[in-house]
Amino acid sequence: MKIKQFLSFSDIGLDQSAIEEYREYQLVLAFGNRHLLEEEDIYSKLKSIFPQAEIVLSSTAGQILGPRYIRDGIVITAVKLEHSEVKAVAVKAEDYENSLGIGKDLLEKMPTENLKHIFILSDGQAINGSELVQGLYEGLPGNIGVTGGLAGDDARFEKTLVSLNGSDNKKLVVALGFYGERLKVTYGSQGGWTAFGPERLVTKSEKNVLYELDGQSALDLYKKYLGELSNELPGSALLFPLCIRTSDNNETLVRTILSVDEEDQSMTFAGNVPEGCYARLMKSNSESLIDGAHDAAEDCMLYDNKKAKPELSIMVSCIGRRIVLDQLVEEEVEEALRVLGSPPNTGFYSYGEICPILENSRPELHNQTMTITTFSEI
Amino acid sequence: MNRLLRRQLQRYNIDVEAVPESFKKLILDVNNSYFHSEKERQLIEHTMDISSQELAEANKQLRLRKQKLEQYNEELKQFSYITAHDLKEPLRTIGSFIRLVERREPNISEESKEFIQFAIDGAERMKDLLDDLLKYTLIDAPNQSKAELLDLNPIIELVCFNLNTKIEENNVMVIRDDLPRVVGDKSQLMLLFQNLIDNSIKFRNSDIPQIKIESIRNFKPGYTKLSVIDNGIGIESSFQTRVFDIFEKLHNINVYKGTGIGLAICKKIVEKYSGEIWIDQDYVDGLKLDFTLPITII
Incomplete structure (x- = not known):
């Protein structure tokens, strides 16, 4: 070669x-x-x-x-x-x-x-x-x-x-x-990422667009965790990818954010985030x-x-x-x-x-x- | 320059300007790493803050819910008790005045006499229902029971004594193992066995009805298993879980008298002490009813 x-x-x-x-x-x-x-x-x-x-x-x-x-x-x-x-x-x-x-x-x-x-x-x-x-x-x-x-x-x-x-x-x-x-x-x-915090139920989503976790706006949750870094959305949301688990098996997948829509309060991910599955935030360090x-x-x-x-x-x-x-x-x-x-x-x-x-x-x-x-x- | 790094360099008297080029690059790299680590630490701290806040909020919500639930539970218990209790008085009135009519009108038709008897029977049935319902609501009522370690043998003796007439009339043989000590309230345990033995007598299927009471000590850690076994008509497997529901009767009132609350009462008593109650589905020669009770007070 x-x-x-x-x-x-x-x-x-x-x-x-x-x-x-x-x-x-x-x-x-x-x-x-x-x-x-x-x-x-x-x-x-x-x-x-x-x-x-x-x-x-x-x-x-x-x-x-x-x-x-x-x-x-x-x-x-x-x-x-x-x-x-x-x-x-x-x-x-x-x-x-x-x-x-x-x-x-x-x-x-x-x-x-x-x-x-x-x-x-x-x-x-x-x-x-x-x-x-x-x-x-x-x-x-x-x-x-x-x-x-x-x-x-x-x-x-x-x-x-x-x-x-x-x-x-x-x-x-x-x-x-x-x-x-x-x-x-x-x-x-x-990867090298670890999930933290409680599992939250995906209560409203459409394929890879997430609206609500546990009945609350997912975007608001992210803004809370990002604090000042909310100004750098969607890029800063990459600091907290989502770890999703479907309830029937315990396999987990990680999902990255692709975009954010302030108008309909939605977050688009690079893969599906189905309703009914459980999501946890993840964090990592260098x-x-x-x-x-x-x-x-x-x-x-x-x-x-x-x-x-x-x-x-x-x-x-x-x-x-x-x-x-x-x-x-x-x-x-x-x-x-x-x-x-x-x-x-x-x-x-x-x-x-x-x-x-x-x-x-x-x-x-x-x-x-x-x-x-x-x-x-x- | 990062403060931590500056302090370290000062401690060793290193003048950044005077060091060789490659060393300067190293210091720059290290400096970047320090800042980077600081940023990461700040993010982690912020994350911890928010996480703790969420936890505190969730805790608060949970406590409020628990309070509300406890309140609701108390209200419900009160309501059940009052309802059963207060409904008896108007019932007594109905019964009394119907009997009064019967005594005052000796010349009423046979048919009417029959109607009056149906009415009195209905009132009696309702009274039985309310009595059993009251017993049911009292099982869980606070301050109505005391949990202590009790010898079951004298309790069974007492229950058989209370049911003596029925036992003699129907030629029933009651056999029991040497039974262990269990935790429970004396009256409630009496009520439990009374209901089970009464049922076995009622649903008999032989000229020599037999009731055996057996036990398996240490059936599972902390619990003993008791069985009441009879040679009666038994319960069909598809009904074996439903019979423990309140008001569930499998037979027509004309065939077997009863309120349909007896087994529900048994279940409530057993579960009050974290035991379980079930019907042995493999026993076909009658009814084998199993239940567990604790042997230590928690």
Whole structure:
């Protein structure tokens, strides 16, 4: 596997032999601030250097390059698989009223022979993350892992961008299918948040829009806990994600806030918050989050009882973690990368992460986690 | 610069301006970390404050609710007692004057005589109902009972003595184990066994009705199990929980007399002492009624 990463186009180097080689690269991931991706014609520039590659652009809430957090700039990672293949398919998020159909349609477009893993890069606003993974799970041939993330829009929560191969539509859900017997993919997802306080019954909600907890306005509850930080909603609400538990099983899921509507006193989350389930606020601190990132990387390193040797890692971390870590944000990336053996690394801060909870189990939509996918060819 | 860090640097006489570049960067990093930690601590403190407030408020609400409930309970108990008690007086009046009519008019028709008898029977039934209802409401009434550790053997003796006429008339055989001591109020325990034995006699199914009273000590920690077993008509399994409901009668009033409150009274007495009462659904040779009572006063 060969990886080429750079931040700006002047960086790329004019070495003739390198340029020849770039023609054979099959996948290019470009993660950047939405405004930058909208302004420059990134796609054309990339196409001219990597004519054979599937080129995916995704807006983020912050980019990762190696051990560094990149606030401004577009992080470009180009991949040449030597014994494997990658194929990209996409659908338009806005074509679907119910995100359940997205997974099914994506899988239909994707050949399944020798399929090893699917990596999703999805619009972060127009889809319902819970429904998306449900739809993927239903059509999935057994034993295929699905990881990925929802695009971000900094802490603005206005509009995200995902495009494939210069598509006109910028609100896509892209599925990257990875194929090949010699391809090994591992993944891990951990949080570092703890729930506190009483369980509150979700008394009024509609899919991923929450109105009331225990008959009282959920927004008012958040404002109480945020105090002065209420002025920085919705971003500051990321400090207190919601931990939800349905009454029939004791499994819990974490939900991140996406937006707040003062008029109808509602809070929109990145996944469903069904009526009748119990919610608790969660909190964290930098140390716990860094430990979480460490644990996610540890999960990636165990593979078939052998130590994996990742050749490429993609880190999808939640914007909520970036808000808590603040200037310490690189510490979680550095720590995870150290555990992985420092392979070439890219990633972004997202509005939601996709990963199975256990190896080979169904994919779930997570929030507030550090979700890592590693690739290597054996 | 963070105050904590500044103090530490001063303690070791470190002049930030004079140190090498890499060391300056380290100090800057550490400074950032200190500020970051402070911010995190402040958020946690604020969170604790709000959490404590919520807890205090929830506590207050709970206390108020408890007060209201206790008040309501007292009112309800009073109401039940007064109702049962005060309804008896008008009933007595009805009964008396009907009998008076009967005595004063010896020449009324046979049919009318029959009507008068029905009226008197109705009044009698109502009186029985009110009496049992009163007993039922009194079980939980404050200051109406005293819990003490009692030997059940003399209690059963006394109950059989009170029911002696019925026992002799119907050729009933009452057998009992050597029964243990249990916690309860003497009159209430008497009422409990009286109702059960009375029922067994009433719902007999043989020329030699037999009632056995058995016990299993330490059936479960702190509790002893007692059983009243008869060879009577038994209770069909689908009714075995409903019979403990108040006013529940399984048979027509013409077949078996009764108010339908007897077993409800038994249940209330047993549950007053945190015991349980149930019918053994596997016993088919009559009725086996089990209940638990505590052996220590809590």
